Amino acid sequence: MTTQTVLPVEGDQLKSISVHRGEPDWLTESRIQALQLAGELNLPKLEKTRLDRWDLSSFGSLREARKEIAQQIPDNVASIVELKENSNLLVQHNSDAVFTRLSPELSAQGVIFTDLETAAREHGDLVKGYLNTVVKPDENQLTALHSALWSGGVFLYVPKNVVIDTPLQSIFLLDDSNVTFAPHVLIVAEANSKVAYVDNYISTHAGGTIIHNGAAEVIVKPGAKVLFASVHDLNEHTTDLSYRRAIVENDGSIEWIVGEMNDGDSMSETLSILKGNGSSSDAKVIAVGSGTQKLNYTTKAIHYGKSSTSHMITRAVMRENATGIINGITKIEKGATKADGQQTEKVLMLSPKARGDANPILLIDEDDVSAGHAASVGQVNPEQIYYLMSRGITRAEAERLIIYGFLAPVVSDIPLEPVQQLLQGLVERKLGQ
Template structure:
């Protein structure tokens, strides 16, 4: 049975807007087909949480036209970047580009780092080859709406044998709830290349509700290495919905480093499809919930390749009345011999009213494999607190140290100092310390 959906825009309006914005015909067609799908598909079904009870009607209006690039970084994001080394940086505000720069050295090597809308016009064949192929429009109502309405976003392409030593950074600022905010990230790392990509989602102070419906698609070719670090920090009036997905070929590797620091309700899926032999996925996720937040985070690895490996670590801290559903899924398909999948989910509750649910799931269709999981939900260990207090540390300081140690496996791996400091500050603020 289909869900009755009131679409945020008419098909003809979307079609005309896309054409007026100078988008190629194939993209206009892609958008209109996706919008029609959105009227037919249902919302995704989440573990122990019903999205149809959420207020998901605030997608904003489709943007008409594009603002000129000012090359002025907004003051609200300057603390997140080193302006003396801002040569590999994209800053977007409400889907519009305000700053975009790639070093001449990387450009001369064939690296492409630009907003996705520009890439669709200037590198159409390349973008068309990958767009909506890891996260398909016809999966559910949210992916269809995203494929129809996305704006802004990033296209990063690294040619064969090129190793990018400096992290490439994007910042997405949301401070206008009138316009649709749905960035789409596409990263393509060709054979034996290497790159680190870091992005940061932040919001201003607004009282109107808005839904962020985002997607990140990462394609890791044979022998390539991609590190993807991201921090989401939207305010309480923003519902954050995000699909992150990578497809990894032979001997390729993807490393996910995710900080879920939103103040509003959030759903995320971080999935690695290990289709190549010897492929590798390493995912680290932390989340801090407060207030009456509802959080649903899924980390998943699907093994197709022989001798493929996946490691997943999720740490969540819940306070006040926050509720978190933490899912870890390892799926080993038939034929993926010698695969190895390990996962750990831990939830630390700081309030008797907080709720946490850790769900480790192993789905094994092959005999000659290794797989394991560990999960725990509980409060701060009093023995650890007493031990620290016996060394002259106050209870408050002791609890803080235990919590930071609990989250350290992810925070310490953030590849940019400014972002690491920001994440540490967000943890302190959300914990009320």
């Protein structure tokens, strides 16, 4: 049975807006087809979570025209950005990209780093070949709506053999509940290239509730290496629905670093499709839930390539009345011989009313493979607290030390120091320290 949904825009209106923005015909047609699918498809089915019980009515309104990039960083973003002469940065404010900078050195090497709307107009053939190929519109109602409504976004293209030593950064700021907030990130790393990409999602009180319906697609060509770090710090008025996916070809690698630090209800999927032989994926996810948050986070790897490897570590802390469903899925397809998939999910609950579930899932269709999982859910160990208090430490400080120790194996393994520091600060805020 199809979920009944009132679409946030009519087909004729969407077509008119797309044309008015100057989008190419192929993109206008793609949006219209996706909107039609949104009216036909169901919401995604999540493990132990009923999305149809969430308030998914506040998608905001599409802006009629695309603003020109103003090259001005909003004040509440400037404080978290260290803007150097050679920095590479893109800032999206609500629906619009308002600042973008790519160093002349990278531009001379053929690197493209701009908002996705501009890329669709100026690099249409390149964008068209990859857009909506990893997160597909026909999967469910959310992916269809995203494909129809996305705006702003990021397009990062790294040519063959280009190695970028400094991370490229994007910041997505939401402070208006009346506009659609659905950025789309598209990264293409050609053969033997290397790049690190970092983004931050932040929101302030926008005068009402709003949904972030976002997607990221990463194309990792043979021998390429991509690090994708994402920190979500959206407020309690924002519902966060995010898909992050990568297709990894022969000997390519994707490294995910994800900090789920939202204050509102959140759902995300972080998926690596290990298509090529020798491809690899490493995912590190930390999450902190508080208040009455409902959270559902899935980390997943699908092995098609021979000798492909995946490692997943998720650690979550649940406070007060928060509910967290933490899913780890390793799927090894027939023919993926010598594949190795390992996963660990751990949930720490700080309150008797908090709930956390860790669901490790192994789906193995090949014999000659290695796979394993570890999972645990539990309260703070009272013996550990007693031991620390016996050394003169207060109970609050003892709990804080135990929590930091619980998250440390993930945070300390993050190779980017600024992301480490940001996550540490957000963990302290979420824990009320």
